[in-house]
Amino acid sequence: MSNQQAQQAQINPGIRRRRKDTDAAPEIATLELHAWGNLGDTLANFEDGVINVFGGIPGERVRARIIRYRRRRRQHVSAIVGEVIDASPHRIDPPCAYFGACTGCQWQHIDYDHQLELKRQRVANALGEYPELRRIIVSETLPGPQMFGYRNHARFTIRESGMLGYINRLTRRFVKVDDCALMHPWINEALRALQGKAAETTQLSVRYGVNTGDWLIQPTMHNPDIPLPTGQTHYWEQMHDRHLRIASPSFAQVNTPQAERLATIVSERLRLDGTETLVDAYAGVGTFAVLLADSACRVIAIEESSAAVNDAAVNIEGITNLEFVCSRTEDYLDSLDDPPDAVIIDPPRVGCHPATLDALIRRKPKRTVYVSCDPDSLARDLAYLVAGGFAVSSVEPVDMFPQTYHTECIATLVPAVTLPADGQPEDTPL
Known part of the structure; x- marks a missing residue:
């Protein structure tokens, strides 16, 4: 791996890149983060405007990877923190290895209080x-x-060879994930059981009854190597002393x-x-x-x-x-x-x-x-x-x-x- 590739991997680990991107040097900028923006991002002045920066805390000075993309004929610019020069007292080390590559958690780097x-x-x-x-x-x-392991519902994106993961909100790249820190442990077990075996679909929903042990995996999978039953139309959960049936399209708190x-x-x-x-x-x-x-x-x-x-x-x-x-x-x-x-x-x-x-x-x-x-x-x-x-x-x-x-x-x-x-x-x- 070249020095440029190593630096890029450090700035945003875990992202799967197309072949044409592997030799491109990342665009890095030093930014002063001055306020909270939308979606849990911070704001920083950059070029002639203000951009959203993932993984920062207002008051910090950071080196960040600049992300540029076009959408609806407009140029959009954002950034992902790679190195913290001056850290906030509220910064902690995010425990998840995918933080920054996966943008599903925005605040793992901030102490819980x-x-x-x-x-x-x-x-x-x-x-x-x-x-x-x-x-x-x-x-x-x-x-x-x-603080972790609380989610009873996951929706995974499926990519080549049946790999399960998420789409990075900023880069729009697929990130293969073998363990999600927010998911209930059973869902992570199901994730590992399904990993590499779900090529027949592009999206997969897993829901789990924390108080019942019941589950729902949609859609139906036909791969004989998948060790879990799939295709359930509903699952059961218990809240206080009541059992509740929840179908795949129905809303339930996660x-x-x-x-x-x-x-x-x-x-x-x-x-x-x-x-x-x-x-x-x-x-x-x-x-x-x-x-x-x-x-x-x-x-x-x-x-x-x-x-x-x-x-x-x-x-x-x-x-x-x-x-x-x-x-x-x-x-x-x-x-x-x-x-x-x-x-x-x-x-x-x-x-x-x-x-x-x-x-x-x-x-x-x-x-x-x-x-x-x-x-x-x-x-x-x-x-x-x-x-x-x-x-x-x-x-x-x-x-x-x-x-x-x-x-x-x-x-x-x-x-x-x-x-x-x-x-x-x-x-x-x-």
Whole structure:
């Protein structure tokens, strides 16, 4: 290996390169990292603009490999840290050998306490974009019980000779992976069993029931050398004392232990006493609805995915006070005969449809708990609801995704009240 090739391998180890790239010297630049950007990257001035830099921390001075590519007729430039000249006190050695080659984890190089604070700041900054939300105090991020080995779902890309791995977000190159630090140990065992044997497909999904030992591998593999059954249509998971069926297309949280804690917090914030009508909007396979059915008089779950509703039909068997509706939340919520006492909103990353927010404003439930995986869409929707007569009583980040920049968040809302002159009543923003 030439000196140039050795330097390139050090800057970005593990990336499989086309033959024409092997002799090309990498473009290296010394950069000052001055702020956080999108997707967990840092920002640095370079040439005539600002670029995203993977693997840095603001305040650091680094040598980084410059990545240039064209997309939609535009030239894009980014960088990957290769050498740290002046390190942040929060920098640690990432334990994964693929860090930098695989961009699935953005923050393995940051100590965990600082990751939690960055996520709290991320939520606070999103709220701060709206004047009506700036007084809200964001709670400290609830840490995950496991920093590694927590993911119950992996989606692998398949390349030549049936190799399994990931695509680097910046270079768009395939990275063969034999062990993923975020995956549950069983998924890594399955990965090694499938490695080099899955050439009949280009994508492979592996899902595992952490509390049941059940699994799902899709699509069906026909290679007789694969030692695991594949092609399952669903698998089973247990949360608290309930078994849940989850089909391949259905959504489920990837961190089962933290999802159980999430459900507990949602229950605590709703403060149900058994007399209420509870609506679980964007209900998925019915996790919240099933777990909270014993605490409410009536539960109505709304979900538009037919696959998830089919799962829910199995999951709610024997629960007599729970009804599941296959519909879009924005179409159904406002059609209820009686206004609900409590509502859970757990929308996709894009947030709620405006019609859903309008229905909440008209119905004014006594308590609404909004579960979000995107601080920006959460802040946008909270500002809309506050303008419509709600008050935000708490915002609590929950770390469902350690070692990444992603943040789950629970916001609790109540109808706004007039503040007394001598203080704040319970359930009003701090």
